Amino acid sequence: MTDMLRAPAEVKYAEELDWLESIDDGPKPFSWRLSPRMIRLFILGSERADGLDREISQKWFGDRSFVERSIVTLASDRGLLLIGDPGTGKSWLAELLAAAISRNSTLVVQGTAGTTEDHIKYSWNVSMVIAKGQSRASLIPSPIMTAMEKGVIGRFEELTRSTSDVQDALISILSEKYVSIPELDDDNIVFAQPGFSIIATANSRDRGVNDLSSALKRRFNFVRIPVVTNKKSEAEIVRFRTTELLRRHRIELDVPPNLLDILLQSFADLRAAAASATSDDDKLESALSTAEQIGVLEDAILHSTFFGDRSLRAETLAGSLVGSLARRSPEDLAILNKYWHGVVEPRSKEDGGEWPAFLEGGRQAIATLS
Numbered sequence: 537m538t539d540m541l542r543a544p545a546e547v548k549y550a551e552e553l554d555w556l557e558s559i560d561d562g563p564k565p566f567s568w569r570l571s572p573r574m575i576r577l578f579i580l581g582s583e584r585a586d587g588l589d590r591e592i593s594q595k596w597f598g599d600r601s602f603v604e605r606s607i608v609t610l611a612s613d614r615g616l617l618l619i620g621d622p623g624t625g626k627s628w629l630a631e632l633l634a635a636a637i638s639r640n641s642t643l644v645v646q647g648t649a650g651t652t653e654d655h656i657k658y659s660w661n662v663s664m665v666i667a668k669g670q671s672r673a674s675l676i677p678s679p680i681m682t683a684m685e686k687g688v689i690g691r692f693e694e695l696t697r698s699t700s701d702v703q704d705a706l707i708s709i710l711s712e713k714y715v716s717i718p719e720l721d722d723d724n725i726v727f728a729q730p731g732f733s734i735i736a737t738a739n740s741r742d743r744g745v746n747d748l749s750s751a752l753k754r755r756f757n758f759v760r761i762p763v764v765t766n767k768k769s770e771a772e773i774v775r776f777r778t779t780e781l782l783r784r785h786r787i788e789l790d791v792p793p794n795l796l797d798i799l800l801q802s803f804a805d806l807r808a809a810a811a812s813a814t815s816d817d818d819k820l821e822s823a824l825s826t827a828e829q830i831g832v833l834e835d836a837i838l839h840s841t842f843f844g845d846r847s848l849r850a851e852t853l854a855g856s857l858v859g860s861l862a863r864r865s866p867e868d869l870a871i872l873n874k875y876w877h878g879v880v881e882p883r884s885k886e887d888g889g890e891w892p893a894f895l896e897g898g899r900q901a902i903a904t905l906s
């Protein structure tokens with residue numbers, strides 16, 4: 537296999553998927569590659585009670601009910617809409633579902649203000665149209681249309697960012713399950729094959745989900761993904777991603793467990809502070825998601841590898857945390873400063889360990905940025 541900066545889930549976990557397929561004797565909806573139980577197992581990982589000959593790693597961390605409801609939705613007539621705060625793993629879950637169901641998670645349309653109907657239906661290869669006229673050969677299907685033809689999952693990222701024209705086009709695709717091509721005289725309808733469905737994601741901090749037309753809302757089942765606040769699951773996610781990251785960069789470095797604890801504790805404290813803040817100015821601009829925590833750790837690891845002595849230090853971690861979270865100056869810096877004085881300082885006196893170094897690193901970073 538050639539190198540890729542980031543392999544899609546079906547490539548990265550091809551071996552696991554092959555194996556699961558080989559032992560899967562459960563009933564499969566449509567042309568699905570795996571049965572619903574195996575899909576759940578692939579996403580949430582195996583437990584001893586499953587009695588498998590090998591371990592399947594957990595890839596998405598969250599309540600199993602979300603995963604089950606998502607799978608059930610995709611076996612139904614409706615599309616799946618995953619909604620939640622930024623960085624809660626919606627896109628990752630969508631990718632895993634598409635990989636497990638269709639072995640193809642790359643038929644993706646990105647919703648932006650500039651997304652047009654062509655992006656979800658089809659467009660034309662202009663030079664071929666000039667040379668040979670409009671025909672199926674000169675038609676360029678969109679990823680969604682390709683998903684329909686193949687009977688697989690199509691993905692629509694950031695659905696709420698697209699305009700109402702695009703949303704309307706999607707309504708007809710989801711209800712009629714075909715796309716007509718009025719420019720052609722014959723062979724001018726593309727019917728969706730069984731197994732086609734759509735997984736869309738929407739960020740609840742963007743323009744409201746309420747802006748979706750009610751006709752479109754009716755064609756989707758909503759699954760709300762909350763921010764992970766359980767420290768244990770959060771630690772698992774951060775560890776899982778970090779291991780992967782180190783492997784990708786071919787970095788040999790241990791992340792000391794006590795530094796991981798400090799990172800998790802800081803985010804928990806900052807979230808609590810944000811929850812009790814009365815105005816937006818007293819709240820960090822960051823959503824303080826798990827993904828952001830991963831970003832802080834990634835920065836710290838790369839910094840230590842490139843400029844440090846290849847071991848992760850509390851000072852470096854503090855510097856990355858301040859650097860990533862101080863987006864607005866002076867508001868975010870003031871909040872961080874308050875946190876450092878009010879929480880990190882007393883902790884460092886009481887708990888000792890790596891906290892004093894964390895305190896010092898953060899102080900310096902705040903001073904540099906202020």
Ligand SMILES: Nc1ncnc2c1ncn2[C@@H]1O[C@H](COP(=O)(O)OP(=O)(O)OP(=O)(O)O)[C@@H](O)[C@H]1O
Binds near residue numbers: 595597621622628830
């Ligand atoms: N529950 C989770 N399980 C596993 N990984 C997670 C989870 N939450 C976040 N992550 C990791 O965090 C990163 C960001 O997640 P992802 O891009 O899926 O978020 P998102 O919800 O789509 O965010 P956005 O709304 O900004 O698009 C990914 O690398 C993902 O693997």
Ligand SMILES: [Mg+2]
Binds near residue numbers: 626627
């Ligand atoms: Mg996303």
